[in-house]
Amino acid sequence: MLKLEAVHHIAIICSDYEKSKRFYTEVLGFQIDREVFREARGSYKLDLSLNGQYLIELFSFPSPPPRVSRPEACGLRHIAFKVSDIETAIAALNAQGIKPEPIRTDEFTGKRFTFFADPDDLPIELYEI
Missing domain, CATH: 3.10.180.10 (2,3-Dihydroxybiphenyl 1,2-Dioxygenase, domain 1)
Structure with a gap:
């Protein structure tokens, strides 16, 4: 291995x-x-x-050729970053004019997360630790 x-x-x-x-x-x-x-x-x-x-x-x-990212295209799905306070992170994004999706809760871990996109619509996740 x-x-x-x-x-x-x-x-x-x-x-x-x-x-x-x-x-x-x-x-x-x-x-x-x-x-x-x-x-x-x-x-x-x-x-x-x-x-x-x-x-x-x-x-x-x-x-560069465009890349399909939604809905759930095959390949790299997203990149994720851990944050300690998801509301503070969302407020910082909102201050930059970026509107993340509503906060969701991971059904297996109970942790909260949200998604937003970079300028090329690459999905980015914030995951609260």
């Missing part, structure tokens, strides 16, 4: 680099570790961390 140690990163291709860069840094609070423009590919690569942990590679590529 393969012995995995941890998730290293999540790679996301965006359609509007500046809009997504602002969303992940100014709205979600990721820190920029490194930003490079790869001239040969006409592509930016932005390495982002959260609380000192490298998590996301944000890419821009010229004319």
Whole structure:
């Protein structure tokens, strides 16, 4: 059996680099570790961390094809972030003009969660721990 140690990163291709860069840094609070423009590919690569942990590679590529994300398309379903207070997190999103779905409760754990979308409609979950 393969012995995995941890998730290293999540790679996301965006359609509007500046809009997504602002969303992940100014709205979600990721820190920029490194930003490079790869001239040969006409592509930016932005390495982002959260609380000192490298998590996301944000890419821009010229004319990426659209990706179906709803309703429940096959493939990556969503990314999820844990929060300690879901109401405070929702208030912060609302202050940025982002309206998450109504809070739901996980029927198996009893924990509360909600969903919202990034600028390319990638589903993002907030899960209260």
